[in-house]
Amino acid sequence: xxxxxxxxxxxxxxxxxxxxxxxxxxxxxxxxxxxxxxxxxxxxxxxxxxxxxxxxxxxxxxxxxxxxxxxxxxxxxxxxxxxxxxxxxxxxxxxxxxxxxxxxxxxxxxxx
Amino acid sequence: xxxxxxxxxxxxxxxxxxxxxxxxxxxxxxxxxxxxxxxxxxxxxxxxxxxxxxxxxxxxxxxxxxxxxxxxxxxxxxxxxxxxxxxxxxxxxxxxxxxxxxxxxxxxxxx
Numbered sequence: 001x002x003x004x005x006x007x008x009x010x011x012x013x014x015x016x017x018x019x020x021x022x023x024x025x026x027x028x029x030x031x032x033x034x035x036x037x038x039x040x041x042x043x044x045x046x047x048x049x050x051x052x053x054x055x056x057x058x059x060x061x062x063x064x065x066x067x068x069x070x071x072x073x074x075x076x077x078x079x080x081x082x083x084x085x086x087x088x089x090x091x092x093x094x095x096x097x098x099x100x101x102x103x104x105x106x107x108x109x110x111x112x
Numbered sequence: 113x114x115x116x117x118x119x120x121x122x123x124x125x126x127x128x129x130x131x132x133x134x135x136x137x138x139x140x141x142x143x144x145x146x147x148x149x150x151x152x153x154x155x156x157x158x159x160x161x162x163x164x165x166x167x168x169x170x171x172x173x174x175x176x177x178x179x180x181x182x183x184x185x186x187x188x189x190x191x192x193x194x195x196x197x198x199x200x201x202x203x204x205x206x207x208x209x210x211x212x213x214x215x216x217x218x219x220x221x222x223x
Contacts, residue, residue: 031209040120042200042215043156050208058210090155097209098163100146100202103155 002027006104021076021107023091032074037088114139118214131188135201144204147186191221
């Protein structure tokens with residue numbers, strides 16, 4: 001079955017550490033997205049990519065980095081520059097504007 | 113800043129009643145509108161999309177769009193306890209198909 005796989009489901013980060021969240025899709029979608037969800041804050045856009053080797057900053061890109069070397073994969077790195085990384089991270093993809101997103105199951109990141 | 117506004121709730125309705133969820137948006141150029149349902153601890157799932165003024169029905173769900181008033185709504189008929197969740201309104205921002213989400217309305221359907 002087609003879908004989006006995010007891993008790991010839970011991730012713990014120590015202070016000053018970089019961590020990478022994986023997002024893989026087999027839907028053949030061109031566009032992929034990373035959002036962050038905090039309690040009471042809704043979903044906020046971190047980065048998005050419409051094609052391979054190209055990506056754009058969203059509203060809260062500071063402290064994050066991404067790559068898009070393959071159509072299927074859009075990993076997100078949370079760097080030590082992100083001072084408050086504890087949140088629920090959601091990856092999504094879409095084939096186009098009128099279709100809405102398909103979401104992965106999310107990664108819950110906690111700073112320890 | 114392009115805004116999408118929703119009442120946070122909780123909205124409480126008895127089982128079998130109609131639940132009405134509302135959303136307003138600030139960008140007049142928006143063309144695509146979506147409703148997602150999110151259960152606690154889970155990722156959002158798409159339940160309705162609408163692009164033209166008027167109503168769109170799918171089973172127990174009806175989405176309503178009024179572009180002149182910049183208003184989108186979702187009606188859930190014959191509400192069930194399993195409908196208890198947070199409902200997110202999403203509007204396309206016109207760049208890279210990216211969606212701008214409201215903070216969500218919490219719905220509680222009581223038996």
